[in-house]
Amino acid sequence: MSKRVSRSSGVPSATIPWDSAAVAAAARRERVRSVWLGALVCCATVVAYLPAMTAGFIWNDSEYVTTPQLRSVDGLARIWFEVGATEQYYPLLHSAFWLQHRVFGDNPAGYHAVNLLLHLGATILFAAVLRKLIDGGADPSTSLGRDALTSPGGLGSGPASAGTGRKRYAGAEWLAAGLFALHPVHVSTVAWITEQKNTFSLVLYLAAFLIYLRFDEMRRPRHYFSALALFCFSILAKTATVTLPAALLVVFWWRRGRLGLKRDVWPLLPWLALGAAAGIFSSWVERHHLGGDGIGAMGAEFDLSPAGHLLLAGRAVWFYLGGLAWPFNLNFVYPRWSIEGTVWWQWLFPLAVVAAMALLWATRRSDRTPLAVFLLFVGSLFPVLGFVNLYGALFSRVWDHWQYMADLAPLALAGFALACAGPRFQRAGPILGVSLCVLFGMLTWTRCGDFQNSEILFRATLARNPDCWMAHNNLGQILDRKPEGTPEAVAHYEEAVRLYPGGADVHYNLANALAKSPGHLAEAAAEYETSLRLAPDFAAAHNALGNVLSQIDGRLPEAIAQYELALHIDPAQPEIHNNLGTALLMVERTQDAIAHFEAALRLNPNLPQVHMNLAAALESMGRTADAAAHYEAARRLGFAVPEHRD
Numbered sequence: 001m002s003k004r005v006s007r008s009s010g011v012p013s014a015t016i017p018w019d020s021a022a023v024a025a026a027a028r029r030e031r032v033r034s035v036w037l038g039a040l041v042c043c044a045t046v047v048a049y050l051p052a053m054t055a056g057f058i059w060n061d062s063e064y065v066t067t068p069q070l071r072s073v074d075g076l077a078r079i080w081f082e083v084g085a086t087e088q089y090y091p092l093l094h095s096a097f098w099l100q101h102r103v104f105g106d107n108p109a110g111y112h113a114v115n116l117l118l119h120l121g122a123t124i125l126f127a128a129v130l131r132k133l134i135d136g137g138a139d140p141s142t143s144l145g146r147d148a149l150t151s152p153g154g155l156g157s158g159p160a161s162a163g164t165g166r167k168r169y170a171g172a173e174w175l176a177a178g179l180f181a182l183h184p185v186h187v188s189t190v191a192w193i194t195e196q197k198n199t200f201s202l203v204l205y206l207a208a209f210l211i212y213l214r215f216d217e218m219r220r221p222r223h224y225f226s227a228l229a230l231f232c233f234s235i236l237a238k239t240a241t242v243t244l245p246a247a248l249l250v251v252f253w254w255r256r257g258r259l260g261l262k263r264d265v266w267p268l269l270p271w272l273a274l275g276a277a278a279g280i281f282s283s284w285v286e287r288h289h290l291g292g293d294g295i296g297a298m299g300a301e302f303d304l305s306p307a308g309h310l311l312l313a314g315r316a317v318w319f320y321l322g323g324l325a326w327p328f329n330l331n332f333v334y335p336r337w338s339i340e341g342t343v344w345w346q347w348l349f350p351l352a353v354v355a356a357m358a359l360l361w362a363t364r365r366s367d368r369t370p371l372a373v374f375l376l377f378v379g380s381l382f383p384v385l386g387f388v389n390l391y392g393a394l395f396s397r398v399w400d401h402w403q404y405m406a407d408l409a410p411l412a413l414a415g416f417a418l419a420c421a422g423p424r425f426q427r428a429g430p431i432l433g434v435s436l437c438v439l440f441g442m443l444t445w446t447r448c449g450d451f452q453n454s455e456i457l458f459r460a461t462l463a464r465n466p467d468c469w470m471a472h473n474n475l476g477q478i479l480d481r482k483p484e485g486t487p488e489a490v491a492h493y494e495e496a497v498r499l500y501p502g503g504a505d506v507h508y509n510l511a512n513a514l515a516k517s518p519g520h521l522a523e524a525a526a527e528y529e530t531s532l533r534l535a536p537d538f539a540a541a542h543n544a545l546g547n548v549l550s551q552i553d554g555r556l557p558e559a560i561a562q563y564e565l566a567l568h569i570d571p572a573q574p575e576i577h578n579n580l581g582t583a584l585l586m587v588e589r590t591q592d593a594i595a596h597f598e599a600a601l602r603l604n605p606n607l608p609q610v611h612m613n614l615a616a617a618l619e620s621m622g623r624t625a626d627a628a629a630h631y632e633a634a635r636r637l638g639f640a641v642p643e644h645r646d
Contacts, residue, residue, distance in 0.1 A: 037174035038127065041437075042120050045181040048441040049116050051448035052191035056108050058454045059474065061193045063087040065111065066094070066101040089285045092236035093197045111193045118199035119190045123181040125206035130173035130412055132213050133251070175433045176415025180407060184327045184443035188400040191451040197238040198404045204234035205241045205405065212248055215267075224267065231271060239282035240383045240405060242275030247376055254372035283388045297389035300502075304386065307341040312386035312397060314350025317378055320403040324410060327443060331464045332450065332457055333471060334396045353378070369413065376409035395470045454478055469499035473506050480513050489513050504535035508544070515548050524548050542566035543576045550583055559583050574600035578610045585617060593617050608639035 057065065064087060070078060078085040079094045086094045097111075104110030180186070189195040208230035215223035234241040245268040252264045259265055288296045304312065315337065323330065340346065360371035384390060384402040392399055418436075421429025450460040458475040461468055476492035479485035493510035500506055511527035514520040528545035532538055546562035549555040563580035570576070581596035597614035600607060615630035 033171065034127075034131070034174065037171050038124060038177075041123065041127075041174055041178040041181055044178065044437065044441055045120060045123065046116065048182055048444040049119075049187075049190055049448060051445060052187075052451060053109060053112050053116070055112060055191060055448070055451050056453045058192060058451060058457050059194070060087065061108075061111075064094070064097055064194045064196070065106070066098045070094075070098065071101060083285060088197075089282070090197055090237055090239070092233055093200055093238065096196070096200060096237075108193065111196070112191070115190055115193060115196045115199055118196065118203055119181065119186070122199055122202040122206060123177045125203060125210060126180055126408060126412075127173040127177040129206055129210050129213070130176055130416075132210060133255070134173070171430075172416045172419035175419045175430070175437070176412045178437045179411045179415050179433070179440065182437050182440035182444055183324070183407065183411070184330060184440055184447045185323050185400050185407070186404055187330075187444055187447040187451065188332065189404045191448050192401065195401045195404075198401055201234045201238035201241050202405055204230050204237060205244055208234060208244060209248065216252070216263075228271065232274070235275070235278045239278050240380075242279045243380050243382060243405075245271035245275060246379050250372055250375045250379065254368055257368070279383065279388070286391060287389050297391040297393070301394050302389045304339060305341065308339045309386050310350050311339050311341060311346050312337070314353045315346065316385050316398050317353050317381065318349055319398050320381060320406065321377075321410070323400065323403065324407055327440070329464065330400060330447060332400075332461045333465060333468045334398055335465055335467060336395065337397050339397075373409045373413045377406050380406035380409070395468070467499055469496045469503070469506065472496035472499065473503070473509060476509060476513065480509075480516075486513055486516055490517065502534060504531045504538055504541070507531035507534065508538065508541050511541075511548075512544065515544070521548050521552055525552070537569050539566045539570035539573065539576070542569065543573070543579060546579060546583070550579075550586075556583060556586060560587070572603060574603040574607060574610065577603070578607070578613065581610075581617070582613060585613075590617055590621060594621075605633075606637060608634040608637035611637065612639060 066075070069075060070085060075085075076095065076098050079098060080091045083089050100111060100114060189198040208227045211223050211230065212227040214220075215227060231241070231244055234244070248268060249259060249264060253259050286297045288298070356374065357371075360374055364371050378385075381403065384399075386393070386397065392402075415433065418429040418433035450457055454474065455478050458471040458478070461471040462475070465471070472492040473496040476489040476496065478489075479492065480489035490510065490513045493506065493513055496503070496506045497510055507527045508531040511524045511531065514524035514527060517524075525545060525548045528541050528548065531541045532545065535541070542562045543566040546559040546566065549559035549562060560580065560583045563576055563583060566573070566576045567580065577596040577600035581593040581600070584590075584593035584596065594614060594617050597610055597617060600610045601614065611630040611634035615627040615634065618624075618630065619627035
């Protein structure tokens, strides 16, 4: 074996196992080691998330787990071709939910298990991408490349990179993946069924990333089009993945120190165009078509000046970095910041972002890794930094689940920094990294407890953010369904109204609770009227106000007017037809009442109370044979018809 010195590393080549058998053996050992480390990370993650496996549905899960009207084959077609049929237009995600409902029905455990499996899949793919980046080599201008080239068998040492060349970074990818898998800031993604859009889309994103790296090495069309297909699928699961082509460009710049127009940019131009189109469409849907009720992310709550958008974005960047570095005060809904350009200290956040970028840019020649990581982090966050309207911003400017994908880059840097610490910290770095994983796992286990059910979640939210009107409102709805919960529900609704007086739904919910409380009909009517001033086309509020007015002496004509307004807005509601028919009977407009009872039964013939009401109206007009038929229908549907009605 030759004793000459390797030009790339200055290490005697005798120390490098050029023998192919030795290289193969080293590669096998590395694969076995990687499998064991991966299994350890996955097992630790499963243990950390065990409390979430027994959790139920929370908050808006019912809008994502396939609704009854979409559970047929026709419903599947509506998921793809009818904007507004689902909460958000993510047809691949909702198709996955459609399929899961066929398997799990309304059992939340199955959905939680799928979400955890997807999170594990994203973790494994994250490690695979990092391994690919290591095996593909690195430029000496980066800390990764410089460390590799100056260590025996480093990335630049030729065939040794298949064996001892991996020793420098052995297991580093799994430490980074472990930090990602176990970090408690990701509990709101993994323990919340709705956020399966995060885990599903990230699996597709990372798979596309990995295959495109292979295309970058081999330039084979099948790799290019496979990666492009996965990118399209990821967008159809969640539009935030449109940042993938920009992330690839940052990685290529990091690896090579420059971007080649033909090699790097041209192949990704179609991806960038596709991502831009998908982002614009998704923003339009968010603003105009969010959910089946047509609620959109528009209005005074979303309006910000150009300066306001910069203030929000700058503060959000540091908020998300802070949650990553110090995950001890996490919450489901954070206080909603007031964005004001006249408050001087708010400008410190965007100025700090600019200063950080300038500093990292200035040091790029000595090491461009920190700049690349910062660009990847901020770039991945771009869709949620406030430059486009998102409905969730009505409740909070920032959410933990919005940073799920963006956390990959800083956690990769942290994992490699700890696993590959310098000579003085060769043991301390990995030990600290493993200790962080253990700590994160414990925090994740504890955090999963907040997601057991909606009541626990919103009580925990209010304990950390008592001014969260959304939590007060939702907790009130939960309590109002309990036999003795109405008084506490009223208290939470009143607090929600105080904090958010412009919410029509909040006034409506308070009115519903007051209407059930003895002696509070007048107060309930006033709250319904406030709700209708804020939302004049709120059909349910018109109907509910009619119900209350019909119980107050002398206000029956007003009740009839409210029912008629409700039907004008939404004529396809059998309940409103029945209520109006009942009120018309009370003022002896029997023929009109019969017409509305019949309209209700045309919409839904399986309403026993409506059959009874129609039978009574027909009987009062002497149409006993017709009345008997409807009494019989009511009895058939389970209504206890008095004997004298036979």
